[in-house]
Amino acid sequence: MKAMLRLLLRWLFHFRAYGEAALATPGPALLIPNHVSWIDWLFLGVCLDDDWKFVVSRAASETSWLHRKIMINRRSFPLDTSSPYAVKRMAEYLEGKGRLVLFAEGRLSRTGCLMKLFDGTGFLLHKVGAKVITCYLRGAHRLPLSPNPNVKRWFPTVTAHFSEVLTPPRLENVSTTQGRTQLTNWLLDCMVRQQFETEMAFGPRTVADAIVEAAAARPGHEVLCDVTSALTYRRLLVGARLLRDQFGRVIEPGSQAIGVLLPNVNATPVVLLALWSLGRTPAMLNFSTGPAMMLASARLAGLKEIVTSRAFLERAKLNLDSLAGLKFIYLEDLREGISRGKKLGVLMRVALGPRSALPMPVSPETTAVILFTSGSEGVPKGVELTHANLLSNIQQMSAVSDLQDTDRFFNALPLFHSFGLTAGTLAPLVRGMFVYLYPSPLHYRVVPTMFYFSDCTIMLGTNTFLNGYARKAHPLEFRSLRYLWTAGEKLQATTAAAWTQRFGVRVLEGYGATECSPCVSLSVPRTPKPGSAGRLLPGLEWKLEPVEGVPEGGRLLVRGPNVMRGYLNPEANAQFKAQGGWYDTGDIVRVDGENFLFIIGRLKRFAKVSGEMVSLTAVEDALAGAFPHYGLRCLVAVLSGPDENRGEMLLAVTNEPRLQLDEIRSTLRAKGFPNICVPREVKYAREIPKLGTGKVNYRELQALLH
Numbered sequence: 001m002k003a004m005l006r007l008l009l010r011w012l013f014h015f016r017a018y019g020e021a022a023l024a025t026p027g028p029a030l031l032i033p034n035h036v037s038w039i040d041w042l043f044l045g046v047c048l049d050d051d052w053k054f055v056v057s058r059a060a061s062e063t064s065w066l067h068r069k070i071m072i073n074r075r076s077f078p079l080d081t082s083s084p085y086a087v088k089r090m091a092e093y094l095e096g097k098g099r100l101v102l103f104a105e106g107r108l109s110r111t112g113c114l115m116k117l118f119d120g121t122g123f124l125l126h127k128v129g130a131k132v133i134t135c136y137l138r139g140a141h142r143l144p145l146s147p148n149p150n151v152k153r154w155f156p157t158v159t160a161h162f163s164e165v166l167t168p169p170r171l172e173n174v175s176t177t178q179g180r181t182q183l184t185n186w187l188l189d190c191m192v193r194q195q196f197e198t199e200m201a202f203g204p205r206t207v208a209d210a211i212v213e214a215a216a217a218r219p220g221h222e223v224l225c226d227v228t229s230a231l232t233y234r235r236l237l238v239g240a241r242l243l244r245d246q247f248g249r250v251i252e253p254g255s256q257a258i259g260v261l262l263p264n265v266n267a268t269p270v271v272l273l274a275l276w277s278l279g280r281t282p283a284m285l286n287f288s289t290g291p292a293m294m295l296a297s298a299r300l301a302g303l304k305e306i307v308t309s310r311a312f313l314e315r316a317k318l319n320l321d322s323l324a325g326l327k328f329i330y331l332e333d334l335r336e337g338i339s340r341g342k343k344l345g346v347l348m349r350v351a352l353g354p355r356s357a358l359p360m361p362v363s364p365e366t367t368a369v370i371l372f373t374s375g376s377e378g379v380p381k382g383v384e385l386t387h388a389n390l391l392s393n394i395q396q397m398s399a400v401s402d403l404q405d406t407d408r409f410f411n412a413l414p415l416f417h418s419f420g421l422t423a424g425t426l427a428p429l430v431r432g433m434f435v436y437l438y439p440s441p442l443h444y445r446v447v448p449t450m451f452y453f454s455d456c457t458i459m460l461g462t463n464t465f466l467n468g469y470a471r472k473a474h475p476l477e478f479r480s481l482r483y484l485w486t487a488g489e490k491l492q493a494t495t496a497a498a499w500t501q502r503f504g505v506r507v508l509e510g511y512g513a514t515e516c517s518p519c520v521s522l523s524v525p526r527t528p529k530p531g532s533a534g535r536l537l538p539g540l541e542w543k544l545e546p547v548e549g550v551p552e553g554g555r556l557l558v559r560g561p562n563v564m565r566g567y568l569n570p571e572a573n574a575q576f577k578a579q580g581g582w583y584d585t586g587d588i589v590r591v592d593g594e595n596f597l598f599i600i601g602r603l604k605r606f607a608k609v610s611g612e613m614v615s616l617t618a619v620e621d622a623l624a625g626a627f628p629h630y631g632l633r634c635l636v637a638v639l640s641g642p643d644e645n646r647g648e649m650l651l652a653v654t655n656e657p658r659l660q661l662d663e664i665r666s667t668l669r670a671k672g673f674p675n676i677c678v679p680r681e682v683k684y685a686r687e688i689p690k691l692g693t694g695k696v697n698y699r700e701l702q703a704l705l706h
Contacts, residue, residue, distance in 0.1 A: 002045070002046050005042065005045075005046050006046040006047075009042070009043065009046060009158075012155050013139075013155055013156065013157060013158040014157045014158075014159075015043065015046075015158055015159065015160075016159045016160075017046075017047045017159070017160040017161075017162065018159065018160070018161045018162065019161060019162035019163060019164065020047055020162060022133045022162050022163065022164055022165050023047060023048060023049070023052075023133065023162060024049075025131055025133070025165045026097065026099075027094065027096075027097035027098045027099040027130070028094035028095060028096075028097060028098060028099070028128055028129075028130035028131065029094075029099045029100075029130055029131045029132070029133065029165075030094070030099075030100055030101075030102055030121075030124065030125075030130045030131070030132050030133070031044070031048075031052065031099070031100070031101045031102070031133045031134075031135060031162075032102055032103075032104050032121065032132060032133070032134050032135070032187060032191065033101070033103065033134070033135035033136070033137055033160075034105070034109070034114055034135070034136060034137055034191065034195075035103040035105050035107070035108055035109060036108065036109045036112060036137060036140045036141040036143075036146050036148065037108070037137075037140045037141070037143040037145045037146040038108070038145040038146075039143065039145055040103070040137055040140060041054055041101075043137060043140065043158060043160050044101060044135065044137075044160065045075065047160060047162075048101070049099075050075070051098075051099055052075070052099045052100070052101055053075055053076060053077040053093075053098070053099070053100055053101065054075060054076050054077060054100075054101045055076075055077045055079060055090065055100055055101065055102045055103070056076045056077065056078050056079070057078075057079065057081045058078045058079060058080050058081075077090070077093065077100060081106075086120075087120045087123055087124060090102075090124055091123075091124055091127050091128050094124065094128045094130045095128055102121060102124075104117040104118060104121040104187065105117060105118070106118045108146070108147050109141070109146075109148055110147060110148055111148055111149075111402040111404055112141035112146065112148035112149075112150040112402075112404060112405075113141075113398075113401070113402040113403070113404075114188075114191055114192065114195065114399075114402075114526075115402070115526070116526060117184050117187060117188050117191075118184075119180045119181060119184040120180075121183075121184055121187060122179065122180035122181060122182070122183035122184030122185075122186075122187065123176070123179075123180040123183075125168040125180075125183040125186075125187070126168075126171065126176065126179035126180050126183050127176075129168065129170075130168075131165050131166065131167060132165070132166040132167070132168060132187065132190070133162055133163055133164075133165055133166065134162075134163040134166065134187070134190050134191050134194050135160055135161065135162050135163070136160075136161045136191070136194050136195050136198050137158065137159075137160055137161075138158070138159045138160075138161060138198055138199070138202065139156045139157050139158040139159060140156075140158050142156035142158075143156060143158070148404070149404050149405065149406045150404055150405040150406070151217075151218065151405045151432070159202065161194065161198045161202075163190070163194050166190060168183055168186065168187075169182075169183075169186060171183070185594065188527075189538070192399050192400055192538050193399075193538040193539065195399045196395050196396055196399040196538045196539055197538075197539070199395045199398070199399070200391070200392060200395055200561070203395070204391070204430075205363070205364045205387070205388075205391075206276075206360060206362050206363070206364055206366070206368070206387035206388075206391060207276075207368055207387050207390045207391050207394070207426055207430065208273065208276040208277070208360040208362055208368075208387065209360050210391060210394075210430040211273065211426075211429045211430055212237070212354055212355055212358055212360060213355075214233065214429065214430060214431070214432045215233035215234070215236060215237050215354050216354040216355060217432070218233055218432055219232065219233050219234040219237075219350075219351075219354065220232050220233070220234060221233050221432065221434075222434060223236060223428075223429060223432070223433075223434055223435065224236060224266045224269060224429075224434075224435055224437065225266070225434070225435070225436045225437070225454070226264065226265045226266045226436070226437045226438070226439070227265075227438065227439065227450075228265075228266075229266060230266075231266050231270075233354075234347075234350055234351070234354075236269070236270060236273070237273075237350045237354050237357060237358050238343070238346050238347050238350050239266075239267075239270040239274075240270050240273035240274045240277060240358055241274075241277070241346045241349070241350065241357055241358050242338050242342065242343065242346055243270060243271060243274035243331075243334065244274040244277045244278055244358070245342075246334040246337060246338065247274055247275065247278055247280075247307075247329075247334075248278060250305075250329055250334075251278070251280070251305055251329070252304060252305070255280070255304050255305055256280060256281055256302075257280070257281045257282075257283045257301045257302060257303055257370055258275055258280050258281065258282060258283065258303070258305055258306070258307060259282075259283050259285050259298055259301070259303040259305065259306035259307065259326070260272070260275075260282045260283065260284050260285065260306070260307050260308075261285045261287060261294075261306050261307065261308040261312075262307070262308060262309060262312060262331075262415075263287075263312055263316070263414070263415075263439040263440070264411065264412065264413075264414060264415055264420070264437040264438055264439045264440075265312075265437060265439065266437065267309070267331055268415050268425075268437075269425060269429065271307055271331075272369070273358065275307075276360055276362055276368070277358050277359060277360055277361070279361045279362060279366075281366075281367045281368070281369065281370060282368075282369050282370070283297070283298075283301040283303060283369070283370035283382075284369060284370065284371055284372070284415060284416040284421065285297055285298070285306065285372070285416060286372055286380070286414070286416040286417075286692060287316060287318060287416070287692075288414070288416075288691060288692025289380070289691070289692070291318070291319060291320055291321070291322040291323060292322060293380065294320075294322075294323065295322050295323055296380070297372045297380060297382065298323065298326060300372075300382045300568050300569065301370050301382055301568060303326060304326065304327060305326065305327045305328075305329055306323070306326055306327070306328050306329065307329045307331065308328055308329070308330060308331070309330060309331045309332065310330050310332050311332070362387055363387070364386065364387050364388035364391070365386050365387075365388060365565075366386060366387055367384045367385070367386055367565060368385055368386055368387040368389070368390050369385050369390070369421070370382055370383065370384055370385075370568065371383045371385065371416065371417075371418050371421070371514050372416070372514075373514050373515075381567050381568070381569050381572050382567060382568030382569060383418075383514050383515050383564050383567060383568075384564060384565040384566055384567070384568065385418075385517055385564055385565065386564075386565050388561060389517045389561065389562050389563070389564060389565065390422055390426060390517055390562075391430070392517070392539065392560070392561035392562040393422055393516070393517035393518070393519050393537075393562040394422065394426060394427045394430050394431075396519065396537040396538055396539060396540075396562060397423065397427060397519055397522060397537070398427070398431065399537075399538055400522055400524050400526070400527075400535070400537065400538070401483075401522070401524050402524075402525075402526070403431060403433065403458070404433075405431070405432055405433060406433075406457075407428075407433050407434075407457045407458050407482065408433065408434040408435075408436065408454065408455060408456040408457050408458065409424060409425075409428045409433060409434065409435045409436065409456060409458045409459075409460075410436045410438070410450075410451050410454060410456035410458065410459045410460075411424030411425055411435055411436065411437055411438070411460055412437075412438040412439075412440065412441040412443075412447050412461070412465070413441055413460055413461065413462070413465075413488075413693070414441070414692050414693070416692070417488070417514075417692065417693045418512070418513075418514045418517060418518035419460065419462075419487050419488055419512065419518050419519075419693075420460070422517055422518060422519070423460060423485070423487075423518070423519060424460045425437070428458075433458075434456075436450070436454045436456055438450055441461065441462075441465045441694065442465075442468075444465075444468035444469055444471065444472045445472045447465075447469055448469050448472060448473035448474065448477040448478065449477060451477060451478060451481070452474075452476070452477040452478075452479070455480050456480060456481070457480055457481060457482040457483070458481075458482060458483050458484075458485075459478075459481055459483075459484050459485075460484075460485050460486070460487075461484070461485075461486050461694075462486060462487065462488035462489050462693060462694035462695070463486060463488075463489045463490065463491050463492050463495050463694070464489065464690065464694035464695070465694050466484070466486055466495050466499065466507065467492070467494075467495045467498070467632075470495065470498040470499055470502055470503075471498075471632045473502070473503070475502055475503060478503045478505060481503070481505055483508060483525075484499065484505050484506070484507050484508060485507075485508050485509075485510055485522070485523075486507055486508070486509055486510070487509065487510040487511060487512055487518070487519070487533075488693050488694060488695060489693075489694065489695050490599050490601075490617060490621065491507060491509040491533075492621050492624040492625070493621070493624075494624050494625030495507065495624075495625075506525075506528075508522075508523040508524065508525075508528075508534070509523050509532070509533045509534060510522040510523060510533055510534055511533035511534065511587075511589075511597055511599060513583070513585055514564075515563065515564045515583050515585075516558060516560075516562050516563055516564070516583065516585075517562040517563075517564070519537060519562070520536065520537065520540065520558055520585075520597070521533050521534040521535055521536045521537060521596075521597040522534040522535070522537060523535075529594075529596045531598060532592075532596040532597060532598050533597045533598065533599055534596065534597065535594065535595045535596050535597070536558075536591070536595045536597055537560075537562075539560050539561055539562075540558055540559070540560035540562070541558065541559045541560055542556060542557065542558050542559075542591065543556075543557050543582075544556060544557075544589070544591065545557060545584075547588055547603065547613070548613070549606075549608065549612060549613030550588055550600070550606075550613050552590055552600075553588055553589055553590035553591075553598070553600050554588065554589075555584065555585070555586065555587070555588055555603055556584075556585045556587050556588070556589045556591075556597075557579070557582045557583065557584050557585065558582070558583055558585065559580075559581045559582045559583065563581065563583050564576075564583070586602060586603050586604060587599065587600075587601070587602050587603065588600040588601055588602070588603055588606070588615075599617075600615060600617075600618070601615035601616065601617035601618060602617065605617050605698075607640035607648040607649075607650060608647050608648055609643075609646050609647060609648050609649065609650070609676040609677075612676055614650065614676055614677050616638045616639070616640060616650065618677075619638045619650065619668065619673065619677055619679070620636065620637060620638045622667070622668055622671050622673060623636040623638075623652075623664065623667060623668070624636070626667045627656070627659060627663065627667075630656045630658060630659060631656075633655070634654065634655065634656040634659065635654060635655050635656075635688045636652055636653070636654045636659070636664070637652070637653045637654075637688055637696050637698070637701060638650055638651070638652055638653075638679060639651045639653060639698065639701065639702060639705070643680075646676075649679075649680045649681075650677070650678065650679040650680060651679055651680065651681050651682075651683065651705075652664055652679035652681065652682040652683070653682075653683050653684075653685050653688065653701060653705065654682060654683075654684060654685070654688075655684070655685055655686060655687060655688050656684075657684050659682065660682070661679070661681065661682045664678070664679060664682060665678050665679075683705060685701070685704055685705075688701065689701050689704070
């Protein structure tokens with residue numbers, strides 16, 4: 001019977017099981033799978049020996065005659081889940097060398113993703129010390145019998161992935177409560193890591209392939225929208241194929257890296273797909289840094305051609321005379337060369353076979369994109385991110401969050417910024433979610449209104465931009481917002497409070513770097529911790545290097561599949577390679593026992609005053625929003641300068657001419673800061689210079705003061 005059922009599942013769902021050898025381990029043993037459909041037990045049962053028993057709720061089995069017939073049998077272990085003795089019964093069975101299948105989430109997932117684990121599972125592990133096998137049922141969330149909002153298919157591919165036998169850590173000198181909590185968290189980490197590793201091993205190998213696969217599954221789904229038009233997956237692939245053919249005629253054969261100088265519009269992802277299908281590498285130019293910095297970036301990447309738009313250059317008023325030696329490819333000219341017959345032909349090819357219509361001759365280790373660091377404190381570096389880097393980061397974020405097919409992203413962050421590119425655009429395109437691209441995050445009045453009309457549920461931003469939106473938005477404009485993620489700069493307490501009070505939204509902070517594709521840690525509702533930038537992502541190794549004068553925490557170094565291939569800058573790349581794949585973030589952080597990351601400050605943003613290390617970022621955070629009587633636009637940046645007596649001193653720079661040094665001093669002292677953290681001078685600047693990502697441009701600010 002079991003063999004016949006397995007054959008049927010293979011025929012209907014292309015079912016395969018991996019790692020089944022672990023199931024032969026003797027009891028006491030627990031099999032912990034994710035729970036996404038009503039027939040999960042069937043996919044598991046055909047892999048298990050008869051002595052494995054499924055833990056079922058007696059109350060659930062009594063809801064109908066059919067439930068009773070299916071759930072109560074010789075393979076089940078019925079329990080009264082409301083009884084305090086339920087866990088004790090399981091413990092006794094396990095102690096007798098029993099083997100149980102336990103859906104630790106306690107219910108079917110309503111998101112299609114891993115939900116919370118009941119800590120009774122941790123209690124079992126703490127008291128019995130049973131061996132553990134986790135299982136990831138991949139694709140089962142697509143079954144019609146799955147009560148989640150994701151897109152369903154009648155016969156999706158379903159596979160079961162069993163982990164190796166895991167031994168829970170032995171906890172010494174901890175209470176039962178602490179033990180059950182720690183072991184539940186340990187189990188959750190194991191399941192999250194397994195999901196990430198499985199998706200990387202069995203899913204698409206490149207970002208390009210992942211997008212084409214999503215398009216093949218839902219060709220008519222509207223996936224991209226900007227201020228002028230919307231694109232379905234089908235139109236996205238058609239546009240990419242048409243551009244691919246046009247690029248093939250105008251791009252020189254020897255050109256590998258191609259510059260992309262475009263804002264947040266539908267054309268930008270289309271250009272990326274077209275270049276990938278030609279085997280070329282897009283280099284995203286940061287137009288907010290000015291022509292001189294763009295020229296330096298173009299030379300660093302060895303660019304010969306730049307893809308751009310005349311309409312964009314005119315609206316942005318960009319003077320590119322300094323880039324005159326480069327060849328500009330204008331999208332308007334390429335469109336004029338595409339006939340109606342060509343469009344119809346490509347449309348038919350895409351309809352017949354999306355994968356064959358837009359082949360992707362790239363490998364996971366091919367450089368997918370070149371990005372340039374913000375340059376807030378020096379000359380930008382060219383960062384090579386491979387397809388494996390980007391896809392790893394997307395899968396890392398997916399493994400810890402509960403994003404759904406019905407979610408709608410609103411992205412005003414520039415696509416030359418890794419946060420806006422990977423998290424705000426590529427991730428939803430890979431996952432099949434809608435993205436609204438808005439051209440500028442600086443339109444503080446317009447962005448909330450556009451969010452309101454687009455009915456989006458996910459939004460990304462930086463502290464600076466979120467602060468601006470909070471000042472201008474109507475309370476109802478973010479009515480549909482489900483999750484708000486911020487990164488790029490430290491979230492200030494005043495910004496988080498403003499969103500909570502005005503819109504009832506909890507701001508979820510993350511941390512990352514361009515070199516890490518970008519995400520390193522992420523706060524999610526399942527595992528929140530106020531004041532942190534979330535937990536470090538699965539698959540990442542980390543270590544802290546001690547910093548003189550910083551007693552708690554250290555300089556963060558990370559290594560993992562999302563860490564860059566390397567720098568274009570020879571000296572910086574040599575230093576990176578010499579560290580064996582470890583990337584030095586240059587940030588001083590603290591990591592607690594649960595792998596939550598707390599940002600202390602950037603190493604370059606510390607001053608050594610009288611032998612003590614002072615975080616300039618911490619002083620800025622304390623002053624943020626502290627002077628509301630001068631208006632919400634009042635900003636204070638903190639710099640350091642030489643001091644004959646104390647080594648260095650702090651200097652405050654503000655855009656509010658009425659702000660006095662005494663007010664700054666009294667504010668800091670009221671918040672408990674010692675004298676060495678108090679600026680010695682305050683200077684006025686009409687505007688605090690900012691980068692396109694919203695960060696203060698300290699390099700330019702320092703130059704203004706000299």
